[in-house]
Amino acid sequence: MYRENFEIWLESQYIDGKIKEELRAIEKIESEIEDRFYKDLEFGTGGMRGKIGAGTNRMNVHTVSKATQGISNYLNNKYTDDDISVAIAYDSRHMSMEFAKIAACVFSANGIKVYLFENLRPTPELSYTVRYFKCKAGVVITASHNTAEYNGYKIYDEHGGQVTTDIDVIIKNIKEVQLKDIKSSQFEQNSNIIIIGEEIDTSYINDIKKLSLRTDIDKSLKIVFTPLHGTGNKPIRRLLKEIGYENISIVHEQENPDPDFSTVKSPNPEDISSFDLAIKHAQKINADIILGTDPDCDRVGLVVKNHKNEYIALNGNQTGALLLNYILSTLKEKNSLPSNGAIIKTIVTSELGREIALKYGVAAYDTLTGFKYIAELMELFEAKQDYKFIFGYEESYGYLSGTFVRDKDAVIASMLLCEMTAYYNKQNKNLLDVLYDIYEEYGYFIEETLSLSFTGITGQNKMKAIMEYFRENKLNSLSGKNIPLVYDYKMGIASNLLNGQTEKINYPKSDVLKFCFEDSSWIALRPSGTEPKLKVYFSIREAEEKEAIESLGKIKTEIVGIIERIQLNNQAG
Numbered sequence: 001m002y003r004e005n006f007e008i009w010l011e012s013q014y015i016d017g018k019i020k021e022e023l024r025a026i027e028k029i030e031s032e033i034e035d036r037f038y039k040d041l042e043f044g045t046g047g048m049r050g051k052i053g054a055g056t057n058r059m060n061v062h063t064v065s066k067a068t069q070g071i072s073n074y075l076n077n078k079y080t081d082d083d084i085s086v087a088i089a090y091d092s093r094h095m096s097m098e099f100a101k102i103a104a105c106v107f108s109a110n111g112i113k114v115y116l117f118e119n120l121r122p123t124p125e126l127s128y129t130v131r132y133f134k135c136k137a138g139v140v141i142t143a144s145h146n147t148a149e150y151n152g153y154k155i156y157d158e159h160g161g162q163v164t165t166d167i168d169v170i171i172k173n174i175k176e177v178q179l180k181d182i183k184s185s186q187f188e189q190n191s192n193i194i195i196i197g198e199e200i201d202t203s204y205i206n207d208i209k210k211l212s213l214r215t216d217i218d219k220s221l222k223i224v225f226t227p228l229h230g231t232g233n234k235p236i237r238r239l240l241k242e243i244g245y246e247n248i249s250i251v252h253e254q255e256n257p258d259p260d261f262s263t264v265k266s267p268n269p270e271d272i273s274s275f276d277l278a279i280k281h282a283q284k285i286n287a288d289i290i291l292g293t294d295p296d297c298d299r300v301g302l303v304v305k306n307h308k309n310e311y312i313a314l315n316g317n318q319t320g321a322l323l324l325n326y327i328l329s330t331l332k333e334k335n336s337l338p339s340n341g342a343i344i345k346t347i348v349t350s351e352l353g354r355e356i357a358l359k360y361g362v363a364a365y366d367t368l369t370g371f372k373y374i375a376e377l378m379e380l381f382e383a384k385q386d387y388k389f390i391f392g393y394e395e396s397y398g399y400l401s402g403t404f405v406r407d408k409d410a411v412i413a414s415m416l417l418c419e420m421t422a423y424y425n426k427q428n429k430n431l432l433d434v435l436y437d438i439y440e441e442y443g444y445f446i447e448e449t450l451s452l453s454f455t456g457i458t459g460q461n462k463m464k465a466i467m468e469y470f471r472e473n474k475l476n477s478l479s480g481k482n483i484p485l486v487y488d489y490k491m492g493i494a495s496n497l498l499n500g501q502t503e504k505i506n507y508p509k510s511d512v513l514k515f516c517f518e519d520s521s522w523i524a525l526r527p528s529g530t531e532p533k534l535k536v537y538f539s540i541r542e543a544e545e546k547e548a549i550e551s552l553g554k555i556k557t558e559i560v561g562i563i564e565r566i567q568l569n570n571q572a573g
Contacts, residue, residue: 002037005056009037014179016061022054035456040175041067047162049143049152049530052095059095059151061102062179064141067153068103069182070174071137072110074166077173079136085113087133087196089126090141091231091296092257093151096120099141101187103153108192109183118197120257122231122297124409127160128204129196131404134158142296145268146531148260160406161375164508205239208412211402212243213330217422219244224287225414226251226278228267229258230295236414245418249285251278261295269294269301269397272313279303279311289421289431293410298371299397300410302417304431317350317447317539318435320393323413324353325438326420327391327401328360337362342387344374346394347489347512348537351520353393355442363387368489368510369526371398375406395447395537443520443541446548448556450536451528452563462567463527463534469566470513470525478515478523479554485516521551523559536563 009015010023026032036055041048041063048067052059075084086107090100097119104114115133117126123140130138138156146152155170157163163170187193223240225248227233233255240248253263254277261267264274269292278290282303290303290311302319303311314322324343331337342363345353349366357364367373374392381387382403393399398408401416424434439445454463474486476497486495489512492505514524524537538556542548 002034005037006033009054009056012179014062014182019054019060019062031456038457042171047152047154047530049146049150051149052151059099059143059153061098064099064102064153065106065182065184066177066179067174068106068139069110069177071139071155071170072107072112072183073177074170074173075112075136076110078166082136083113084111084137085115085133085135087115087126087129087135087138087156088141089117089121089123089129089138091123092120092229092259093141093143093295094148094259095151096141096259099151099153100139102184103139103141104193105184105187105190106182108190109185112192114193115196116193117200118195120231121201122235122409122411123154124298124405124407124411125200125204125235127156127405127407127409128207129200130156130158130160131406132200132203137163140296144296144530145266145270145294145299147266152530156407159375159379161379162370162372162407164372164376201235201238204411205235205242207402207404208239208415209243211412212415212419213327213334214419214423217419218426219422220247221245221289221418221422221425222247222249222285222287223418224249224251224278224282224285224290226254226275226290226292227297228254228264228269228274228292228294229256229261230267230293230297231257232293232297232300232410232414235297235411236291236293239411239415240418243415249281249287251281253277267295269299270316275301275303275311275313282311283309288425289418291414291417293414294397297410298408300399300413300417301397302431304421306430306432312432314431314435315447316393316395316397317352317445319397319417320345320349320395320399321352321356321438321445322420322431322435323393323399323401323416324391325356325434326423327416328356328362330423331390332360338388338390340387341390342381343390344377344392346370346374347487347514348524348526348535348539349393349395350445350447350539351522351541352438352442352445355520356438362390368507369394369512370529371400371408373508374400378403378406395449439545443543444545444548446538446540446542446545446552448538448552450538450556450560451531452534452536453532454534455532459532462570465570466534466563466566467511467513467525467527469562475515478517478558479551481517481519481521481551481555483515483517487512487514487516489514523555 143150
């Protein structure tokens with residue numbers, strides 16, 4: 001089938017000449033043809049994402065046009081009586097601007113008004129823009145934190161969150177599009193394409209300022225910031241300066257957009273090596289805090305200084321717990337904590353957040369992995385008016401305060417992280433001190449995520465085999481810790497291994513398995529929706545740090561051993 005698709009592209013009058021040249025260069029490399037054509041790029045938790053290049057399984061002008069035509073068909077079918085508009089933003093990656101313009105031209109040709117940013121902007125600002133202009137949809141061209149050879153396409157609904165409920169309809173519409181069906185228009189002098197910029201920037205920044213919780217802090221805080229060659233540089237520096245932070249030091253080597261991300265192995269703040277230059281800079285100026293954002297500025301990493309003047313990177317669970325604790329304690333202090341307040345986290349985020357929320361009488365809700373599900377629940381709160389959203393976060397460095405954005409927002413989070421650091425500095429505490437205060441109160445939580453790569457069709461089959469094994473052979477214990485509950489989000493079943501009873505889970509179907517211990521510890525397995533990786537999440541709770549580290553090590557060793565045996569057995573078979 002993949003060879004047939006390859007030949008169709010080579011012979012089609014609708015395929016660009018440069019694309020055909022690229023295909024002819026690999027005509028005799030069967031494995032390359034298979035990888036490029038064995039499937040179409042699909043929408044996962046973060047939309048459509050893939051390597052840039054020729055083929056149905058690649059990001060290129062044709063897969064972008066096809067997706068945009070399918071979305072145009074969906075919008076025109078759904079909103080038959082309304083004027084339809086779409087907002088488009090893009091990041092600093094290879095082909096991002098070109099893909100954004102192509103999408104704009106296809107939407108325009110289908111009678112849809114387009115608000116296109118004049119140059120690169122953060123993903124959360126796109127979410128804001130959808131709501132600002134009351135658009136029916138939004139698109140961001142980005143591959144988030146992936147390496148330089150990737151790009152992607154995120155689709156947002158009229159509420160400003162990534163699409164959830166209608167995603168199957170959108171995918172169906174996209175699959176039905178043939179190359180000959182794609183409409184397009186000229187970009188230049190197109191009255192249906194409106195270029196936007198400063199007006200939105202200012203409104204967005206001004207609304208973020210309103211989320212600040214304290215003015216009684218010392219804003220002489222020494223901040224080192226790196227945008228990792230992405231979109232975060234201008235908005236974060238502008239925001240921090242406008243609210244009074246003067247000591248902002250940029251990592252100049254990573255300041256400017258660079259689609260090759262030439263100073264880092266990966267432009268991902270989850271990877272501590274991405275902070276190497278920032279830490280060197282921080283050591284020179286004795287900085288209090290280091291912030292690093294990914295290319296589309298929806299994730300932010302935090303590095304803090306301990307009492308030995310060493311710089312320690314915090315993970316997403318730790319940063320999220322600190323922010324949550326700061327926000328709730330401050331709201332309570334100011335008598336502003338709503339009686340119907342709620343926080344939202346994902347099923348692979350530490351239970352520490354739930355414990356903190358419980359102390360303050362705040363409801364805690366879980367969603368599937370992907371911030372789009374947090375946004376969806378925010379929208380439900382607003383519609384029902386039963387809960388007031390306070391804070392949402394996920395372990396993968398995504399945080400949100402406020403309701404005018406419906407995606408994780410590193411611009412908002414950066415402001416709150418600086419404010420929180422300055423507040424505790426006034427008490428002669430660094431953020432590690434505060435974190436250990438939290439552990440002292442709630443128990444020691446330690447987390448780790450393994451990302452195991454499985455590329456190509458062979459890799460997809462290996463991940464499928466691993467998930468099937470764990471689904472069929474439910475673990476009832478690990479390292480001497482009993483596992484009484486197993487949640488299978490693909491089958492929609494929660495199994496009690498103690499009494500053999502099962503019950504339905506009221507979540508959308510998702511290929512996730514979660515094994516829960518008796519003490520709020522858990523492990524989970526999930527194929528990534530954005531990368532060819534199997535993610536294995538560990539969240540261990542013990543009374544003391546040493547116990548937690550030992551327990552994590554033992555459980556991780558057991559799980560990795562099981563995965564290795566599965567692969568060996570499959571090879572032998």
